[in-house]
Amino acid sequence: MELLKISKKNFLSFVDKKMSEKKSRIVGVIQKGSHFVFDDLQSSKDLRLDYDVTILPPKKYFQPQKEVMLKFAPKNVESYVAVNSYDPITIFGIHYYDLAAIYLMDRAFSDGDGDEHYIKKRENSLLIGSYPQKHFKQRFSRSVVKDQYYKVADLMLVDMGDEYVIEVVSEKGKNYLKGSQLKKNTYSLKQVEEAKTHIKDDQKLPVTVDIASEFLTRNYYHSVWKYFGDKCFSCGSCVFVCPTCYCFDVCEEIDLTLAAGQRIKVWDGCMLENFAVVADGHNFRRDRADRFKHRTFRKVKYLPDRYRYFGCVGCGRCADACTADIAGPNKVFKYILEKQ
Amino acid sequence: MSDKPKVAFFDFACCEGCQLQVANLEEDIIKLLDLVDLVEFREVMTGSTSETYDIAFIEGSITRKSDEKRLKDIRERSKLLVAYGQCAVNGGINRLKNIWHSMDDVKKCVYGDDSYMPHLDTYPTKGVDEVVKVDLYIPGCPINRDEFLRMVKELSLGKIPRLPNHPVCVECKLKENICLFDKGVICLGPLARAGCGAICPSNGSPCEACRGTVDNPNKNAMHEILDKYNYTVEEIKRTINLFGVNPEVKK
Ligand code: SF4
Ligand code: SF4
Ligand code: SF4
Ligand code: SF4
Ligand code: SF4
Numbered sequence: 063m064e065l066l067k068i069s070k071k072n073f074l075s076f077v078d079k080k081m082s083e084k085k086s087r088i089v090g091v092i093q094k095g096s097h098f099v100f101d102d103l104q105s106s107k108d109l110r111l112d113y114d115v116t117i118l119p120p121k122k123y124f125q126p127q128k129e130v131m132l133k134f135a136p137k138n139v140e141s142y143v144a145v146n147s148y149d150p151i152t153i154f155g156i157h158y159y160d161l162a163a164i165y166l167m168d169r170a171f172s173d174g175d176g177d178e179h180y181i182k183k184r185e186n187s188l189l190i191g192s193y194p195q196k197h198f199k200q201r202f203s204r205s206v207v208k209d210q211y212y213k214v215a216d217l218m219l220v221d222m223g224d225e226y227v228i229e230v231v232s233e234k235g236k237n238y239l240k241g242s243q244l245k246k247n248t249y250s251l252k253q254v255e256e257a258k259t260h261i262k263d264d265q266k267l268p269v270t271v272d273i274a275s276e277f278l279t280r281n282y283y284h285s286v287w288k289y290f291g292d293k294c295f296s297c298g299s300c301v302f303v304c305p306t307c308y309c310f311d312v313c314e315e316i317d318l319t320l321a322a323g324q325r326i327k328v329w330d331g332c333m334l335e336n337f338a339v340v341a342d343g344h345n346f347r348r349d350r351a352d353r354f355k356h357r358t359f360r361k362v363k364y365l366p367d368r369y370r371y372f373g374c375v376g377c378g379r380c381a382d383a384c385t386a387d388i389a390g391p392n393k394v395f396k397y398i399l400e401k402q
Numbered sequence: 403m404s405d406k407p408k409v410a411f412f413d414f415a416c417c418e419g420c421q422l423q424v425a426n427l428e429e430d431i432i433k434l435l436d437l438v439d440l441v442e443f444r445e446v447m448t449g450s451t452s453e454t455y456d457i458a459f460i461e462g463s464i465t466r467k468s469d470e471k472r473l474k475d476i477r478e479r480s481k482l483l484v485a486y487g488q489c490a491v492n493g494g495i496n497r498l499k500n501i502w503h504s505m506d507d508v509k510k511c512v513y514g515d516d517s518y519m520p521h522l523d524t525y526p527t528k529g530v531d532e533v534v535k536v537d538l539y540i541p542g543c544p545i546n547r548d549e550f551l552r553m554v555k556e557l558s559l560g561k562i563p564r565l566p567n568h569p570v571c572v573e574c575k576l577k578e579n580i581c582l583f584d585k586g587v588i589c590l591g592p593l594a595r596a597g598c599g600a601i602c603p604s605n606g607s608p609c610e611a612c613r614g615t616v617d618n619p620n621k622n623a624m625h626e627i628l629d630k631y632n633y634t635v636e637e638i639k640r641t642i643n644l645f646g647v648n649p650e651v652k653k
Contacts, residue, residue: 295620
């Protein structure tokens with residue numbers, strides 16, 4: 063992989079230049095009160111690459127919270143028109159674990175016939191990643207993410223103090239850099255590696271990823287599920303903030319004239335009480351404990367079984383968002399180990 | 403004669419804030435009038451009209467014997483009866499008075515020396531469904547205009563309108579708000595029924611569950627959390643109870 067470098071000052075001018083070119087929507091991490099969010103950049107000055115974590119992951123750009131799939135006039139089959147919008151987008155500063163999550167999303171949405179709405183948005187995106195420069199008390203990414211983030215990143219920024227080393231991951235990334243004030247990298251690989259990993263995680267998965275699935279399966283009937291289930295509000299915060307949760311519902315909206323409508327996709331999640339309600343009102347995951355168990359198994363067993371990679375990237379958002387303080391998958395392992 | 407449903411609005415004990423939400427629909431009210439035939443918006447006549455309605459929207463809570471008579475009469479003349487606004491749904495904010503031991507104390511506190519005037523007579527607050535059968539509920543204090551419109555559209559299309567059964571936290575997360583618990587503020591969002599767009603936390607105020615709770619609120623869990631914040635049992639109950647939510651938990 064080619065390594066280049068650029069001064070921070072020149073990097074910011076590069077971002078401003080890209081913004082003024084208006085060839086794509088430019089998104090980056092900005093401050094929101096005491097927290098951080100991905101949002102449209104107004105100026106490179108707002109870009110905060112020193113963030114700890116964002117409230118929502120960047121999945122919101124590829125799997126919008128509400129997305130129109132088609133428009134129609136009721137009771138008129140001829141009237142159905144598919145809708146898909148995918149303007150080019152460039153995202154600055156996605157942490158490596160969120161990129162690992164996008165890799166999983168890509169796999170899931172291209173399975174079988176694939177989901178055109180997601181795929182087209184991804185094809186028209188350019189992802190510029192980074193490595194955390196600040197502690198976040200709930201994060202345990204190092205113990206669950208390998209190097210799958212390189213499969214989706216176009217460029218990775220490594221913070222060297224006054225300069226960034228840029229890892230040029232894709233051809234598309236390389237082209238994007240044309241016209242910027244780049245220099246040859248002068249740092250040793252060891253220095254770069256150190257800069258990428260010097261912020262250590264505060265948490266870790268208490269077992270190794272390789273045995274996690276088998277470990278959990280063995281504890282399918284453990285008391286941990288009821289213990290956490292009893293404390294759970296079924297509020298869904300843990301799934302909405304999760305970068306690897308992609309569930310959605312499909313519904314229809316009719317306008318007030320009753321003459322026009324649209325079919326939409328909206329975020330949904332397995333922790334919500336009505337998620338698994340089917341015809342005739344039957345709910346096949348009626349108990350909180352079952353829902354809690356399903357979510358954990360999805361991260362630790364179902365996704366890895368299918369896509370080879372762990373279904374949780376250890377971002378710690380769920381643990382942070384959970385009022386009941388039970389959502390971090392690492393906590394489930396910790397509880398089981400303590401009760402053995 | 404049009405084939406549009408005949409619709410009427412009535413109010414009982416309330417602030418009329420929910421009516422105002424409907425009146426404030428602005429240009430949508432014109433489109434709404436294409437959908438329905440509005441025959442009564444403010445009860446000006448006494449209960450003796452013989453008009454019948456396809457849909458009667460009831461606002462406000464029931465606080466007097468005479469209310470019951472009027473309500474039952476409306477029910478008899480209506481195919482579908484909708485309780486709209488939390489006052490109608492479960493008594494809402496008016497239900498707070500039921501916590502007092504005696505209605506005389508309540509009246510004295512509110513009306514002072516005039517409390518014995520006959521027109522101020524009152525009994526413990528009831529929601530509409532404690533007096534007559536309710537076919538549909540539109541919760542909220544006040545109601546959410548978009549939800550109201552959705553319900554009317556769905557009724558016009560012959561669908562059964564449903565309420566969201568997930569907590570306000572869902573909508574709060576979608577808005578990417580900083581959770582108030584992070585700032586040490588107690589919020590009832592995890593129990594409250596969504597549908598308002600998490601309007602209060604989005605503006606920095608805690609949710610007080612003005613739309614009631616989801617079908618199965620985990621009140622035990624909320625008691626545990628409030629306990630962690632050193633709330634007494636009484637304080638916990640009062641926090642949960644503001645809009646008539648029963649604060650008791652299953653042991
Ligand atoms: S389960 Fe939690 S820690 Fe894991 S990726 Fe999702 S939000 Fe992050
Ligand atoms: S955030 Fe916590 S309380 Fe809410 S659904 Fe998830 S585990 Fe349950
Ligand atoms: S529900 Fe609230 S806004 Fe509506 S009438 Fe009652 S007090 Fe007023
Ligand atoms: S502020 Fe309230 S509604 Fe929002 S996430 Fe926190 S508890 Fe839920
Ligand atoms: S946030 Fe809570 S109190 Fe505010 S409108 Fe919504 S349900 Fe009512």
